Structures are given as C-alpha cells and as structure tokens.
Amino acid sequence: MGCCSVSARQAASAGARQDEVELLEIGGSRKWSISEAQSESSLHLRDHVITTETGGNLILDEDEDVQGRIRALNPQAAALWGRTRAELRNFLFAQPIAGWEGESIHSLGEIVWSSLVFMRTCHMEEMSERYLVLFSFQLLILSVDHMQKTFTYQGLIPLAGMSVREVPSDTGCVFEITGSMIESRIISCLSPDEFHIWVLSTRHHIKMANAHCSACPSNILKFLVPCDEPWKKRKLMKYLSYSTILKWEGKPIQHLGPIHYLAMVQVAYVSTGNFVERLLVLFAEDLVFLSIDSERAGIAYEGKLPLAGIQAKEKSALLGRLEFEITGSLMEPILVTCSTAEDYEKCLFHLQKPEENLDTVTVQPPPMVPKKSQKR
Known part of the structure; x- marks a missing residue:
C-alpha cells in the first residue's frame, strides 16, 4: 500500500x-426488566448456548418457514392504528416520512415484513417503541407518533455484514442485531410468531445482501x-x-x-x-x-x-x-x-x-x- x-x-x-441515525430518543419507552437485563448481560459470555447465524434451533428452510408463518397470520388483522400491514405499506409509500434522508423510499424495493417492536442499544436501560420495516437489503427504523398517526425516520441499516442471534429472556421473543460497523441493538417482539418471522427473514435476507454486495459493490463513493x-x-x-x-x-x-x-x-x-x-x-x-x-x-x-x-x-x-x-x-x-x-x-x-x-x-x-x- x-x-x-x-x-x-x-x-x-x-x-x-444511506444515513443511519442513532436510536437514543426516549419517546414511547418502557423499562427493561431485571431478568431481561440479566439475560442480556450474560449474552456475550454464553455464546455456546445462543442461536447464531450458522447454527441453532431456528435454522430451517428460512424462506419456506417464513412464508408459512406469514400465511398463518390473519392478513386482515390490524397491525397498527387499526390498519393492516398492507395498508401500512401503502401509507409508507404514499405519505412523507418526517426526517427522511437520502433517496426515495421507493428505491428500497418491496417490503418483506414490518411490525411494531421495542428496541434499545446495548448501552441503554430503556426500550423505545419502534416500527421496523424489512426490505431485501436494508432495515428501516421508524419512531411512532400515536397521536398524529405518523412515522419519523430513525435510521436505515444495510443488512450486508449484519448478524442475528436470539437473546435469552422471559418472553423468548428477544433477538440482537450486530455488525462490525454498527452498534448492537436489542429487539423485543410482541409475539412469538413475529419473533420467529423477524429472526428467520432477517437471516435469510442478510445472506442475500452479502451475496449481492460481493457481486455489486456500492458506488456511492x-x-x-x-x-x-x-x-x-x-x-x-x-x-x-x-x-x-x-x-x-x-x-x-x-x-x-x-x-x-x-x-x-x-x-x-x-x-x-x-x-x-x-x-x-x-x-x-x-x-x-x-x-x-x-x-x-x-x-x-x-x-x-x-x-x-x-x-x-x-x-x-x-x-x-x-x-x-x-x-x-x-x-x-x-x-x-x-x-x-x-x-x-x-x-x-x-x-x-x-x-x-x-x-x-x-x-x-x-x-x-x-x-x-x-x-x-
């Protein structure tokens, strides 16, 4: 060199x-329980018993299993504000998102999955309410204003280079996303079904993103x-x-x-x-x-x-x-x-x-x- x-x-x-904004806002937060915190504090000491991207009890045929779980959920069930996920998808593409940065949301492609979760960084004590939207190559993070029924942009994380693993917890619905160049985030899902969909679909699209990036490097530079x-x-x-x-x-x-x-x-x-x-x-x-x-x-x-x-x-x-x-x-x-x-x-x-x-x-x-x- x-x-x-x-x-x-x-x-x-x-x-x-695209730009990633750190998720340190306090709005819509809840306390993280002591038992969950203890489970997370031991996360890095217990890697041998934690599900990883290359092993564990969730590695099935990801695509088929995810599609099956999605079909099992009632597509007409309200996901947020009385709207179904399909209605929320149309809302995201049609209405401006406060604080949006970079290219149009349409450039991200089709939405794979989305839902309301609770999220925090590994250094925070409180969980903040977030609406996660999974695309083929990025994970979009939005904060939620229930009074105005609007979303605010909080970050867009590329899936390439990311990894996902379960976090032992009382609910069994918690996972962590990490990467060499991003701060780890703990995500708590509202139901076991959503948890399994998030873990399996995110892993599946991480593999796709890694393959895509190796073949088509970004030219933003x-x-x-x-x-x-x-x-x-x-x-x-x-x-x-x-x-x-x-x-x-x-x-x-x-x-x-x-x-x-x-x-x-x-x-x-x-x-x-x-x-x-x-x-x-x-x-x-x-x-x-x-x-x-x-x-x-x-x-x-x-x-x-x-x-x-x-x-x-x-x-x-x-x-x-x-x-x-x-x-x-x-x-x-x-x-x-x-x-x-x-x-x-x-x-x-x-x-x-x-x-x-x-x-x-x-x-x-x-x-x-x-x-x-x-x-x-």
Whole structure:
C-alpha cells in the first residue's frame, strides 16, 4: 500500500448507503426488566448456548418457514392504528416520512415484513417503541407518533455484514442485531410468531445482501470523492458510520465519537517523500487515515494516531504548497499536503495544541498504532 499506513517507529524498524441515525430518543419507552437485563448481560459470555447465524434451533428452510408463518397470520388483522400491514405499506409509500434522508423510499424495493417492536442499544436501560420495516437489503427504523398517526425516520441499516442471534429472556421473543460497523441493538417482539418471522427473514435476507454486495459493490463513493464540497463532506461522514471499512482495527468507528473534520489529502513519510492519497478523518481524540481504492468503491483502514501523542507543524515555506508535518515521540514524521486552503486551516486548527500540553505526553502509554505496511 506504500506510505501512510500510520506506524510507530518501533514497528517500522521491526518489520479496517444511506444515513443511519442513532436510536437514543426516549419517546414511547418502557423499562427493561431485571431478568431481561440479566439475560442480556450474560449474552456475550454464553455464546455456546445462543442461536447464531450458522447454527441453532431456528435454522430451517428460512424462506419456506417464513412464508408459512406469514400465511398463518390473519392478513386482515390490524397491525397498527387499526390498519393492516398492507395498508401500512401503502401509507409508507404514499405519505412523507418526517426526517427522511437520502433517496426515495421507493428505491428500497418491496417490503418483506414490518411490525411494531421495542428496541434499545446495548448501552441503554430503556426500550423505545419502534416500527421496523424489512426490505431485501436494508432495515428501516421508524419512531411512532400515536397521536398524529405518523412515522419519523430513525435510521436505515444495510443488512450486508449484519448478524442475528436470539437473546435469552422471559418472553423468548428477544433477538440482537450486530455488525462490525454498527452498534448492537436489542429487539423485543410482541409475539412469538413475529419473533420467529423477524429472526428467520432477517437471516435469510442478510445472506442475500452479502451475496449481492460481493457481486455489486456500492458506488456511492464515486459521488462523494473527492469530498470538495461541504455537502459531500457531510454525506461522507455519515457514510463512514455504517459502511464496512476493510482491515479495521480496534473499537468500532462509531465509538470514536463524532467526526470533527475530514479531507482528502496527500500523505508521505518524511524519510521517503512518496506521496499517496489518503482520507484524513479527525475525531476528538484520534486521527484516522483511510484509503479509497482506484474504482472509488471501497474504503480500507490505514492507521490511527492519538491526538494526545502528536503535534502538527506548518511546512508551507514553498509557494503554493499547503503542507504540514505530523510528529510524535513514537512515530515516523509524516508530511500532509492539502488541496484547499480550507482543508489546510481546519486540519491545523484541530491538530495544533499549546506546547505545554505536549509535555505530559511522555508519561502516557505508547500509542497503539498499526504496523507500517510493506512498500510495493
């Protein structure tokens, strides 16, 4: 890959579509019972007894079993607000959804299944009422206003890369969705029938989405890179929060906090001077370098540096060059060249710190950064 994979000096010498909104709103919530919480707290310690995507008591012929269960339910039964699921489907396609972002809902295709559930992230104590809508390749999350009988957009999660597993609970109707680039969510269904439909149909369409994505990678990056306009930067920030980043290391990117700024830059080690294109992403405590392939179809992780262990110095002595240098006690100096004055000024603004703060760096543990990639 060449330069910047970010590396420590010691390691160098020796040789990771549409917007997802976090579901933290409180409206329409209920308390999560102690027994359910205990069941979830032991979830990751009891993987050997939990149904997984590749084994367990729910793996049947998913498509046939789901269709059979759906047919067994009364199609004329009211699902929400006295409306059947067919009526709600027509309502979703005909009426505007508050807060909707991105392409039209019609672009998502046919609705596979939908129902009212209770949902929470693994860090929340309360369950919030949500209306989930499963499409062939995405899971749409909506909040519900029972007074106005309207929906509000809360997120759209791609199924590719997702996994589903049961969560032991008193009701037996709880499952968890996880993914390498999304925060896990606990979902409680209102009936055993709906639970089995959700688990089986979601697993089935995850397999379809994985196969589809491997054959037809998303080309949204082609429209966002280079990110030379404010709207492209905003869209790219959101895109990074739910897309798969190859070779990613450490905690999920969502846990690094909000992105303060990003820019396409040219990066080189001072010792070599061989510049390569990188996406520089600034968080509150970390600087992340990503690469984008030549077809603008995929993103790969190239390294991360803690801001507490580095400093940026202006190097634009040469006319017409927007360049600065990143240094640190445990890393090889890196040159960064920006394409616009705005990128240059904002990157320096976030990276530069008073000298007295840098004196404390020596007592901190060495920064955890990936090894330097092999030169081609």
